[in-house]
Amino acid sequence: MSNLVKSPKNGSLTRRVNNPVTGFPSLSSWLDDFGIGEFPSLFSSNFNTGMSLPKVNIKESADAFDVEMAVPGLKKSDFKINLENNSLSISAELNDEKEETNDGYTRREFGYSSFKRMFTLPDTVDDSKINAEYKEGILKVHLPKREEAKEKPPRNIKIS
Known part of the structure; x- marks a missing residue:
């Protein structure tokens, strides 16, 4: 072997x-x-809310920060995204109720789960242009940088 x-x-x-x-x-x-x-x-799940915290990828480019959160099985309407005092919060709540009746047996199950993630934004983010989209189980939040914070390409300076 x-x-x-x-x-x-x-x-x-x-x-x-x-x-x-x-x-x-x-x-x-x-x-x-x-x-x-x-x-x-x-044991790393959030036992108080009944849902573990979703994994997050944060990528910085010259023009923006992009936050990707893996949250499959949710709908766009399940999310709340708020911005307050340079803090971005992303949360979701799910109320799940099912009732089955079969051959005289009745079973009713219900559940509640939620999560909330908070991020402190740097001063370089232009908070008036933040946008989000949810597609195929991935929530993407685009945080563009202010114009003055964007990296400028190198340039030659002429000597007089």
């Missing part, structure tokens, strides 16, 4: 070494296969 290289969540590489005598994986590699390393992420 060959050695396998596994990339854990922290980004470093670890080497999975099989037992040289039997050729079977070591006990620690079996525990990795059962997802024991996933338990800390179970």
